[in-house]
Amino acid sequence: MLYTFLPIAKTLSIFVKMKRLISYIIVILGIFPLIGCSTPRISSVNASSPTLLHENENINGEWEGLLTFQEGILSVKDPAFRTLQYRLVLGSSEAQVFAKNTISGVWEEAMPQLFRVSRTGSNAVLQATDSGKDEDGTWVETWIFVLTNRSTEELQVEFVRMVNNIDLPISVPGKVFSYGGSGKFVKLRGR
Template sequence: MPILALVSAIAFLHSTAGQGSSSLEGTWEGKLEVAYSGSSKDPASDERIKAAYAKSPFRIRINQQRASVYFGGEEVKPGLFQYQAYMTNAVIFASSAGEDRDGRWVETWNFTLTEKISDTMIACFSRVVNNLDLGETKDAGKFGLLAVGEFHRTPN
């Protein structure tokens, strides 16, 4: 029994262990529907965000232990995404910081994926942003977004 526990622990900690014949490697594309946008109390702003996500596809390239994410044809956070897979599921995430006209900000993107069938996966996307210099009274400076949909395997 201790050997089984040790093997199970090693398999869980090794990201490619137990992956079996199915693989998430390759290029995946799909549009995500915004389920929640906490970016503004302005309904028109929420509708613009939903329209942008509905119009522009996401593309994710998974190659061994690396992932690249593209939105609207442009790579997002080049070189920052980390990839963790276990069997038919994976998490792809990145955090970054910067400055704009509102001051300093920090944000995190997260994709949680699972294989539905060999060429389709279910995707849950979350994004949270904190504009550090806007203070606690400005709602628009701190927000989250949740979107869901399916990605389909595309030719490389």
């Protein structure tokens, strides 16, 4: 007699578990928008439309600030390189990036003529990738700056640098490394 009720009991048990799982999913879906875990808004508006760029969101011009670096795959242990000064010169589709040499104090351009700008409204991304050869063989390096207006005179800047020494074996420290930093930049002059 007990054997005839086992399939029914298993079916009921599965049903209860499924009902509990569905209630968890409903609760999670209801909470995500409240805690900011929502999907980015997707729009069919043309990104070059002038209505997306407000007058106070113009980031063209010359900006300068300090980036404070966090540890990445290759940690930035030397305190002299934890905070570095950068200058960004932004045009509509191109950019120049300068880093201040901590020893000589001279501004040096990083990846000349390689930075490109992608923007929508108050936000922009500066990106450059380069490749070359040194004593370790071939390297590929990418720099990315993500910018947004804090005000007409201040930007919030996030930076990531990623390097791959593609000829080195994976066992060599420094074959692939990255680090990132963030900071606030002030406008030196408009463009």
